Amino acid sequence: MSILVTDQGFGPDDWTAPIAALNDAHDGIGIDLPSSADPLELAGRLPKIPLIRVDFPSFADGRGFTIARQLRLMGFKGRLRARGHVIADQYAMARRAGFDEVEISGDLAERQPEDQWMARANWQAHDYQERLRG
Numbered sequence: 001m002s003i004l005v006t007d008q009g010f011g012p013d014d015w016t017a018p019i020a021a022l023n024d025a026h027d028g029i030g031i032d033l034p035s036s037a038d039p040l041e042l043a044g045r046l047p048k049i050p051l052i053r054v055d056f057p058s059f060a061d062g063r064g065f066t067i068a069r070q071l072r073l074m075g076f077k078g079r080l081r082a083r084g085h086v087i088a089d090q091y092a093m094a095r096r097a098g099f100d101e102v103e104i105s106g107d108l109a110e111r112q113p114e115d116q117w118m119a120r121a122n123w124q125a126h127d128y129q130e131r132l133r134g
Contacts (some may be wrong), residue, residue: 003109004081005091007121010114013103015079019053032037032083038068046127056084065097072098081105085086088116 004011015017019030022037030051031042042049052071054064068080082094083103104112 002083002103003104003106003118004112005104006100007095009118009121010109015051017037019051025049030037030079033067037067037069039067039074041069042076043074046071046074046078049076050077051079052076052083053083054099056082056086059085059087059090061085062089065093068094068098088112088120091117091120 002013004013017029017032019032021024021032022034022041024033027045027048028050030053031049033039033052033054034041035055035057042052054067056064062085064082064086068082071080079101081101081103082097082099086104087108088096091102102117108110
């Protein structure tokens, strides 16, 4: 069972439409994007995509953060979800990169309970650039 992490805490996955692999996707459904994908493959299609779920095959693999930032810079306004091996310590980075939510397994939620994620939910306050300016 997957759990969604947002700035409000843990919650169930409320996405009910299909999510398809990049090559099988069509307008109006979610897209699963592997960490090896080039976001430019979605250029011109972004306004018709309601959700993009970016895979994190390992917590040490940061390519998903780069993909999120590129998608936002390209104008993606839909839901952007990180899925896989994202840990609580990376939540603030995920939000700063452009993710709206993180999808984690029930096992990870047991090892890293909601309070560990919520300790990083005030991600804007922990922006090093803001601390330097302040």
